[in-house]
Amino acid sequence: MSDAPQWLGYGSAVLTTSSFFPQALKTIRTNKTEAISLPMYVLFSLGVSGWALYGLLRQDWPVFWANVVTLPAILAVLDRKLRAVLNGSGRQ
C-alpha cells in the first residue's frame, strides 16, 4: 500500500501546484502587491519549505516535488511584497 498511490500523489501535486502559478505570474507581471498578505505568505513559505523537508526525510517523492516546485512561485511573490514594504509602497 506504500508505493501504490504514487500516481495519485503526482496527480494531486500537478493540481495543487498549478494553482499557485497564476498568482505568481500576475504579481511578477503587474508588480502590484497591495492585496497580498505579507504574514500569510511568510507562514506559507515556511510551511511549504517544511513539507519539502518532510517529503525528503520520508523519501516521499510526490510530497517532496510538489513543494519544491511550488516554492519558487511563492518566494517570487514574497520577494516582490517584501521589496514593496521596504520601499514604503506596500501596505500590509
Next chain:
Amino acid sequence: MSDAPQWLGYGSAVLTTSSFFPQALKTIRTNKTEAISLPMYVLFSLGVSGWALYGLLRQDWPVFWANVVTLPAILAVLDRKLRAVLNGSGRQ
C-alpha cells in the same frame, strides 16, 4: 526515518493550512467573489481531495489531516463562487 519527522509534518500542516482560512473567512463574511478564480479553486479542491486520499492510502497522517482540515475552507469559497456564477453575479 519513516516516523521521525511526524512533528515536522504537523508543524508544516499548521503553517500551510492556517494560510487558507483568512481567505475563506473573508469570502464568507463579504460574500464577494469577483476576484476569485473559479477554475483555480476547482483544480485546487480536486488536488487537496487527492492529497487527503493519498495520505489515507499511505497512512501518512500529517498529509491526511493537513488536507482534510484545509478542504472545508476551500469548498466554502468554491460554494460561494459557484452560487455567484449561477446567479449571474460572479465573473470568472
